[in-house]
Amino acid sequence: MTAKNDIIISLDHISKSFGDKKVLDDISLSIKRGEFVTFLGPSGCGKTTTLRLIAGFGKPDEGTVTMEGKVINDIPPYQRKLNTVFQRYALFPHLDVYDNVAFGLKLQKVPEAEIEKRVKKVLKLVSMSDYEERDVESLSGGQQQRVAIARALINQPRVLLLDEPLAALDLKMRKDMQIELKEMHKKLGITFIYVTHDQEEALTLSDTIVVMNEGKIQQIGTPTDIYNEPVNAFVADFIGESNILKGKMLRDRRVAFIKHEFDCVDEGFADNEKVDVVVRPEDIYFTTDPAKCQFTAKVNSCTFKGVHYEMWVDTDTGYELMIQDYDPYEVGTEVMLYIDPDDIQVMKKERLANTYAGKVTGEGKVEFLGTEFACDTAGFSEGDEVTATIRFEKVDLLDHEDEADTTGHVVFILYMGNHYHLTVKTECGENIWVDTNDIWDKGDFVGIKILPKDIQLSKPAAGNE
Amino acid sequence: MNKRSSWALPYFIFLVLFVVLPLVMILFYALQDGSGHFTLNNVTKFFTDKDALGTFALSIEVAIENTLLCIAIGYPAAYILADNKLNRSAVTVVLFILPMWINALMRTLATAELFTMAGVQLGKGTLLFGMCYDYLPFMIYPIYNQLKKMDKSYSEAAQDLGATPGQVFRKVTLPLSMPGVWSGVMMVFMPTVSTFAISEFLTNNKIKLFGTIIQENINNSMWNYGAALSFIMLIIIGLTTLLQGDQEAEETSGGLI
Amino acid sequence: MNAKKVIAKAYLWLVLIVLYAPIAFIVIFSFTEAKSLGNWTGFSTQLYANLFTGSMQNATGLQSAVINTLLIALAASIVATVLGTVAAIGIFHLHGRKKQTMTFLNNIPMINPDIITGVSLFLLFVFLGISQGYLTVILAHITFCTPYVVLNVMPKLRQMNPNIYEAALDLGATPAQALRKVLVPALRPGMISGFILSFTMSLDDFAVTFFTRGTIGLDTLSTYIYADARKGGLTPELKPLMSIIFLIILVVLLVINIRQSKQQNDNL
Numbered sequence: 001m002t003a004k005n006d007i008i009i010s011l012d013h014i015s016k017s018f019g020d021k022k023v024l025d026d027i028s029l030s031i032k033r034g035e036f037v038t039f040l041g042p043s044g045c046g047k048t049t050t051l052r053l054i055a056g057f058g059k060p061d062e063g064t065v066t067m068e069g070k071v072i073n074d075i076p077p078y079q080r081k082l083n084t085v086f087q088r089y090a091l092f093p094h095l096d097v098y099d100n101v102a103f104g105l106k107l108q109k110v111p112e113a114e115i116e117k118r119v120k121k122v123l124k125l126v127s128m129s130d131y132e133e134r135d136v137e138s139l140s141g142g143q144q145q146r147v148a149i150a151r152a153l154i155n156q157p158r159v160l161l162l163d164e165p166l167a168a169l170d171l172k173m174r175k176d177m178q179i180e181l182k183e184m185h186k187k188l189g190i191t192f193i194y195v196t197h198d199q200e201e202a203l204t205l206s207d208t209i210v211v212m213n214e215g216k217i218q219q220i221g222t223p224t225d226i227y228n229e230p231v232n233a234f235v236a237d238f239i240g241e242s243n244i245l246k247g248k249m250l251r252d253r254r255v256a257f258i259k260h261e262f263d264c265v266d267e268g269f270a271d272n273e274k275v276d277v278v279v280r281p282e283d284i285y286f287t288t289d290p291a292k293c294q295f296t297a298k299v300n301s302c303t304f305k306g307v308h309y310e311m312w313v314d315t316d317t318g319y320e321l322m323i324q325d326y327d328p329y330e331v332g333t334e335v336m337l338y339i340d341p342d343d344i345q346v347m348k349k350e351r352l353a354n355t356y357a358g359k360v361t362g363e364g365k366v367e368f369l370g371t372e373f374a375c376d377t378a379g380f381s382e383g384d385e386v387t388a389t390i391r392f393e394k395v396d397l398l399d400h401e402d403e404a405d406t407t408g409h410v411v412f413i414l415y416m417g418n419h420y421h422l423t424v425k426t427e428c429g430e431n432i433w434v435d436t437n438d439i440w441d442k443g444d445f446v447g448i449k450i451l452p453k454d455i456q457l458s459k460p461a462a463g464n465e
Numbered sequence: 466m467n468k469r470s471s472w473a474l475p476y477f478i479f480l481v482l483f484v485v486l487p488l489v490m491i492l493f494y495a496l497q498d499g500s501g502h503f504t505l506n507n508v509t510k511f512f513t514d515k516d517a518l519g520t521f522a523l524s525i526e527v528a529i530e531n532t533l534l535c536i537a538i539g540y541p542a543a544y545i546l547a548d549n550k551l552n553r554s555a556v557t558v559v560l561f562i563l564p565m566w567i568n569a570l571m572r573t574l575a576t577a578e579l580f581t582m583a584g585v586q587l588g589k590g591t592l593l594f595g596m597c598y599d600y601l602p603f604m605i606y607p608i609y610n611q612l613k614k615m616d617k618s619y620s621e622a623a624q625d626l627g628a629t630p631g632q633v634f635r636k637v638t639l640p641l642s643m644p645g646v647w648s649g650v651m652m653v654f655m656p657t658v659s660t661f662a663i664s665e666f667l668t669n670n671k672i673k674l675f676g677t678i679i680q681e682n683i684n685n686s687m688w689n690y691g692a693a694l695s696f697i698m699l700i701i702i703g704l705t706t707l708l709q710g711d712q713e714a715e716e717t718s719g720g721l722i
Numbered sequence: 723m724n725a726k727k728v729i730a731k732a733y734l735w736l737v738l739i740v741l742y743a744p745i746a747f748i749v750i751f752s753f754t755e756a757k758s759l760g761n762w763t764g765f766s767t768q769l770y771a772n773l774f775t776g777s778m779q780n781a782t783g784l785q786s787a788v789i790n791t792l793l794i795a796l797a798a799s800i801v802a803t804v805l806g807t808v809a810a811i812g813i814f815h816l817h818g819r820k821k822q823t824m825t826f827l828n829n830i831p832m833i834n835p836d837i838i839t840g841v842s843l844f845l846l847f848v849f850l851g852i853s854q855g856y857l858t859v860i861l862a863h864i865t866f867c868t869p870y871v872v873l874n875v876m877p878k879l880r881q882m883n884p885n886i887y888e889a890a891l892d893l894g895a896t897p898a899q900a901l902r903k904v905l906v907p908a909l910r911p912g913m914i915s916g917f918i919l920s921f922t923m924s925l926d927d928f929a930v931t932f933f934t935r936g937t938i939g940l941d942t943l944s945t946y947i948y949a950d951a952r953k954g955g956l957t958p959e960l961k962p963l964m965s966i967i968f969l970i971i972l973v974v975l976l977v978i979n980i981r982q983s984k985q986q987n988d989n990l
Contacts, residue, residue, distance in 0.1 A: 055892060056892075058890075058892075077888070078891045078892070078894050078895055078896055078900075083891045083893065086888070086889055088883055090883050090885035090886045090888070090906070091889075092890075092908075093886075093907075093908060094910075103890070103893050103895075103903075104893035107893065107894045122742075151889075151893065327790065362986055452833070468815075468822075469811060469815040470760065470817075471812065472808050472809070472811050472812030472817045473809055473815075473816060473817070473824055475805070476805055476808065476809030476812065476813075476828075476868070479805065480827040481827075483802065483843065483862075483864075483865045484865060485827070487843050488830075488838075488842050488848040489846040490842055490846045490847060490849055491841065494845050495847075495850075523749065526805075541733060542733065542734060545734055546884075548730075551726070551727055551730040551731075552730070552731075554982050555979055555980070556976070556979075557751075558737060559976060559979045561738070561741075563975055564745070567967070567971060568964075569928065570944055570947050570951075572745065573742060573745055574872050574947070575744035575745060575748045575964075576744040576950055578744075578747070578748075585937075595886070597745045598740070598741065598744070606919065622790050632816065643916070652968075655835050656836075659835035659837045659838065660835075660837075661837065661929070662929075662948055663818065665952075668949060676835075677930065678836050679837060680837070680932075683933065684899055688845065688848070690790060695838055695841050695842070698835070698838060700964070702833060702834065702838070
């Protein structure tokens, strides 16, 4: 084992809540020395909280943070050998650039002559050499960014933590800084831990990406792994453009979706197991050869995107797919399409239906999701613990609460070719998943109604959570 | 970070000792007679004393008149000062605010002497004039601040929708400036009710205001009755504060220098 | 449009003239020797001379009053600034009902008329048997000054980038060092304006001092003037004193405001 495989930081079973909101749920990961690791996810997924726990701002409720073999949970931030670049730079407004950068060294009582040498050196590294006496508030965003990086690096930390450092910059500046950061990482050889919600940025910069959502790790892998082989619908949808469709794994290396059968390269699923299938838009190809054609479709729209054309097509079986191609096809044209087996990614479904632990509260009444629902309770008595199962397509969403059983907000929308698969956070805090053809927006307030006949009750399985 | 909130503790203790406790003292003394026994006599004394009630009513009346006068004179002044087209001078604004920082007693004495020199009899008229003169800057400043802070887009939007300048003022500017007016009212009404030295000088002691009788009683060691009167004043303060609702004092005080 | 401007300007000037008439009156008549206001016995700077040489009625009384006023203002403002800044930081980190309570309590001295503040503190000191003098006056002044410090420091806390304290910790500062080197400098402008406001309010106070100074003969400028005026007729030398004070305040305020608008223009 070379030194490169040295684990420098590891998190073991970290959980953290703020009030009654669980922000991190059993997070475990290890970071190798010298790696560029990115925590990637939407706002609120817990990535910044994780970074801050590593930096020392806040203690985990459960679990340990270990650095170079030592548990550092109780070590305050000013004694940890790492430094942070904050999202809005946090440069000290009352000090000029030189004094900002020298701040850490002055605290360590490093002699003045050496401080000067090191400040000049690090300012050169970030291309801010002539700015020593400038007032920090007079600098542009990009310049403040570099000073913040210099201020952190001058202390020669073993690990550099960066909290969405490029979020406040415009597109061109961001792309330039990304390249500079990557070069800095190569040059310095230290570990970078980076937080962002921009998946393109993560794919560009990282050696390893940790995809997070709702406080849990969704997937850890290299950029290519995550892009080509997402393990679930969330990752597939978050990274790059995807077509995510409901499918059935007929047998090893044979999958059915959009009502057609395809060869694929995945195995290890049960025969006829329900799965989610991901196909990237650039991986659906047009052909004029009927022998190669796997299915046909009609072109619905075609938009020029600069590098390629983005087209939406309606398949012969009633599904909508997104295709990216260098050539345009006119709206209304019938086209022949095929997909390579390698380009079909099969993922285990996270859940097959909505299931909740509930309790029978009376004849014909059961309680779950913090609400009482009417349903057939034959075979159960009052007080019995039950598992309530509701299929996705049997949940009704209303835009008012008058006849609703309970209410919630739409938090995630997944288009699955011929319907939408929505994640709705109910007012009691638990999620319910809904299949619908209605168009909703993220954040919409909804009323939730479930007919009694659509609630299946069963005895709770042993060890049911 | 949560430890930081405990920094409020010393001040909390200070406030309890020097703000809450003294107010409790007022209540305490108001409900006692000279030998420490509980009694409501002091309060009933007020309600049965024709002179005291008369002074009280007079003070309220003067305060209301003064406040209205200050609004009538001060609002136009504040409006002109805040309007970029009508006034571009920061110095002019300073000149209006300056008198606030000069000792109120001095200003009042000067006013009284001016009246005497001009041969005007000291009485209710001079009292009202002198009060308005004293408190005018306190009405102008918050209204000026509020008008200055106001987003120009509101009046532009109103004009865009067809409002004449008069309508813009009535339907947009005036309502939006109300928080400033309320601050001004708070800074003028209560102080006017409670003033004592000023009314002495401006009326040559002919007219007594409520503050004066409180002061006289306390000075003459009639602490219980004085406290009872103060208590009555506290009730008025409470009422006017409740009326004002959630207008935060912050909106004006932050810009006081 | 111009007619409107003219009327507006005229209105302003009218109000200003009325506002400054009494002040101008005092200033003008400080340059004459006549004992009673309103008599002009010819231009003379005798009163100014008297003021400075102390050859006037009760010169020592006036002198000690002026010194007391300055000392009390200084002491009260310094304590109020420290207490208020610490309190503002604490309140800033509070939430919900605790924050509401502290804010409400902090507002009370600002809402209360000074006679109530004075009488209530007087009764407290009497009840606790504390003899009234310098200490009680300074305590009373701290009571009505501190809320204004809190009010001036809070906006600076809100404007401050919340991460700079953490950045200091991250770079190796202990919490005490981070406080000194980063937090306090960020709050300094608010602390300074709070101090100036406290100083001015203390200088200007009459009613609170009146009730809390006890019977040892402690006078501030305000109480001195009050006693003097009640005796019937102002001591003539007070006219130049008031004129000088007026001039100082005028200059200070002009300087502050011109600096402020210059700063704003620089930042544009």
